[in-house]
Amino acid sequence: MSMPLMMFLLFIAVTLAITYWASKRSAGGSAYFAASRRITGWQNGIAVAGDYMSAASFLGIAGIIAFQGYDGFMYSVGWLVAYLTVLLVVAEPLRNAGRYTMADVLAYRLRPRPVRAMASMSTLTVSTFYMIAQMVGAGALVALLLKDSGISYHAAVVGVGVLMIVYVVFGGMLATTWVQIIKAILLIAGTILLSFLVLAHFHFSLGEFFYAISHVTYHDKGKEVVQNFLQPGLRFKPPYGALDLISLGLALIFGTAGLPHILVRFYTVPDAKTARTSVVWAMALIGSFYIMTTFLGFGAATIVGRDFIATHGGTNMSAPLLAQSLAGNVFFAFICAIAFATILAVVA
Amino acid sequence: MQLNNPDVVDRTDWDKMAAAPKFKDLMSAKKLFIIPAFIFFVVYYFLLPILVGYAPKFMATQVFGVVNIAYLFALSQFLMAWGIAALYVRAANTFDKLAKEIIETSEDRASGAVEGR
Numbered sequence: 001m002s003m004p005l006m007m008f009l010l011f012i013a014v015t016l017a018i019t020y021w022a023s024k025r026s027a028g029g030s031a032y033f034a035a036s037r038r039i040t041g042w043q044n045g046i047a048v049a050g051d052y053m054s055a056a057s058f059l060g061i062a063g064i065i066a067f068q069g070y071d072g073f074m075y076s077v078g079w080l081v082a083y084l085t086v087l088l089v090v091a092e093p094l095r096n097a098g099r100y101t102m103a104d105v106l107a108y109r110l111r112p113r114p115v116r117a118m119a120s121m122s123t124l125t126v127s128t129f130y131m132i133a134q135m136v137g138a139g140a141l142v143a144l145l146l147k148d149s150g151i152s153y154h155a156a157v158v159g160v161g162v163l164m165i166v167y168v169v170f171g172g173m174l175a176t177t178w179v180q181i182i183k184a185i186l187l188i189a190g191t192i193l194l195s196f197l198v199l200a201h202f203h204f205s206l207g208e209f210f211y212a213i214s215h216v217t218y219h220d221k222g223k224e225v226v227q228n229f230l231q232p233g234l235r236f237k238p239p240y241g242a243l244d245l246i247s248l249g250l251a252l253i254f255g256t257a258g259l260p261h262i263l264v265r266f267y268t269v270p271d272a273k274t275a276r277t278s279v280v281w282a283m284a285l286i287g288s289f290y291i292m293t294t295f296l297g298f299g300a301a302t303i304v305g306r307d308f309i310a311t312h313g314g315t316n317m318s319a320p321l322l323a324q325s326l327a328g329n330v331f332f333a334f335i336c337a338i339a340f341a342t343i344l345a346v347v348a
Numbered sequence: 349m350q351l352n353n354p355d356v357v358d359r360t361d362w363d364k365m366a367a368a369p370k371f372k373d374l375m376s377a378k379k380l381f382i383i384p385a386f387i388f389f390v391v392y393y394f395l396l397p398i399l400v401g402y403a404p405k406f407m408a409t410q411v412f413g414v415v416n417i418a419y420l421f422a423l424s425q426f427l428m429a430w431g432i433a434a435l436y437v438r439a440a441n442t443f444d445k446l447a448k449e450i451i452e453t454s455e456d457r458a459s460g461a462v463e464g465r
Contacts (some may be wrong), residue, residue: 070418074397077425081393084429087436088382207413214414231408232400232418242401249397253390276440283433287426 003330007337008142011344012163015179019167022175032172033100037267039177045281047177048265050184052079052256054130054283055137055343060189061290062322063315067135067306069216069229071236074245076290077348083286085257087279094266095275098269102263123260130261135160135305138343141336144313163344174270176345178214183345188289190338194319195292198299209277213298218306229301296322353433364453374446381439392428396421 030036039047057079066070085317097105105117133155142156150160167175172253202209214228227234256262300309300318304325309318320339324332351430367373400414407418 060414071400073419073422074400077396077422078393080387081425081429084386084389084432087433088386092440121402210414228408228414230414230419232404236401245397245401246394253393273444274439275414276437280433280437283429287430291423291426342399 003333004336004340007333009060009342011337011341014182015163015167015175015344018178018182019171019175022171025174025250029100031174033267035173035177035268037268037270041269041274041277042191042281043177043181043270044265044274044278046285047268048262048278048282049189049285049289050180050345051261051265052259053187053342055134055141055182055339057289057293058296058342059137059141059316059319059339061293062300062319063309064235064315065229065293066300066304066309066318068235068317069213069298069301070232071234073294074248074254075234076293077116078249079256080283080287080290082252082254082256082280083283085253085285086262087276090257090263091266091271091275091279094263095269095272100267102260103115122258126258127260130259131164134343136285138340141339141343144317160344164284168313172331173264177268177347183341184285186338186341188285190335191289191292191296193331194299194323194326194335195295198295198322199305201299201303201326209298211300212302216306229298274339299326365450368450368454370446370450370453374443375451377446378443380434384395385436389428390433393425 025031036241061075063070064075066072094102094105097108099105102120102123103116106115106119138160139153140161142151143153167179171179199206199209202212214230215226216229217224217226219225235239236242237284265278267277269278277286300322304318304321308323309315312321314348320332320335323335399421402417406417407421410416411420
């Protein structure tokens with residue numbers, strides 16, 4: 001059995017054990033939908049961060065920065081700043097309302113039927129698109145990493161879907177909270193380790209690192225190009241690049257506060273003060289993580305290189321390939337397993 | 349709607365509390381912090397995509413070695429977000445104190461009313 005497959009299976013075993021434990025404890029609506037409102041501030045904060053740092057962050061951002069430099073980092077910035085909207089406007093009133101869903105909260109003050117219809121439509125739309133992206137990612141990742149294990153793309157997508165349903169149906173919010181916490185800790189640990197190795201590669205000299213970023217070499221249409229990856233404009237080009245950037249900013253700053261899988265976490269804490277504390281925890285983790293995407297993305301650009309990534313799985317494999325070139329196959333398997341855990345946990 | 353909300357309290361209790369001057373103070377204290385903080389962070393954040401989009405040459409100006417304004421400004425967004433979060437937590441602690449006082453006085457009044465009967 002290959003190394004990544006073993007780590008995948010280990011993660012699945014641990015999370016199923018948590019689900020079993022949670023299903024024994026949960027009884028009644030509040031226990032199932034809101035983990036009995038007994039999740040503490042730091043626990044919920046880590047879970048929020050875990051929910052938020054999806055495969056798009058870990059694999060996608062590293063890939064975008066590795067291929068398009070600074071412009072990719074624009075995503076990282078918006079993803080943290082968006083939490084100010086959550087902190088200042090959304091988290092506490094949501095918890096104070098003492099309900100289970102966003103629709104319950106809105107229906108409290110407005111006419112319930114149309115509000116509930118709208119809220120469920122919005123929730124289903126957001127979740128469906130979010131889930132499709134995650135499941136496609138899971139399928140692609142499994143198909144790529146477990147080529148020799150005989151698991152096909154379709155089997156991977158179906159398998160991941162079944163697991164998500166099992167977590168949620170049997171474990172409720174208590175199980176998904178703990179799955180998120182484990183996943184977030186793994187993800188942050190993996191990212192710190194990768195960042196450390198990138199810095200070590202550049203002899204712990206930020207000057208050397210940034211110099212390398214400003215002289216990235218790759219091939220474009222057969223010609224060799226040397227590009228400054230710190231310079232804006234590699235992704236967002238005229239004539240509409242500026243508008244794209246502003247549109248991206250609007251989506252991030254105001255969209256994050258409406259993500260159903262984030263909002264639902266604020267019902268799991270005992271009071272508004274804990275909701276606030278959990279946003280602060282989440283912001284500390286999320287911010288640190290996205291600052292470290294500097295090392296993941298630019299590290300992949302300078303150490304692995306666009307040419308190699310493009311022929312070995314494409315942009316989304318930047319972070320795992322970086323791990324492989326820095327510390328060999330075991331670390332590669334570990335990072336892949338984290339990516340897999342990320343995908344598996346994020347929708348749950 | 350009332351049927352869906354078993355824990356709805358008597359309307360008049362809400363109205364009494366909403367009209368209390370201390371409650372109004374709390375609401376305006378909250379607004380006084382949250383609205384300016386919200387406007388500040390939205391403006392500060394959107395400066396980044398606007399400048400990167402419309403003034404890429406200026407943003408590419410190198411400050412420390414090869415590190416340019418664009419990257420430093422992006423990094424400053426992280427500090428800005430953490431800074432506002434820290435300030436908000438401090439302000440919110442005073443909101444909590446005010447809210448607690450309001451709850452206590454209204455509870456005193458409520459129990460007093462019951463005893464008086």
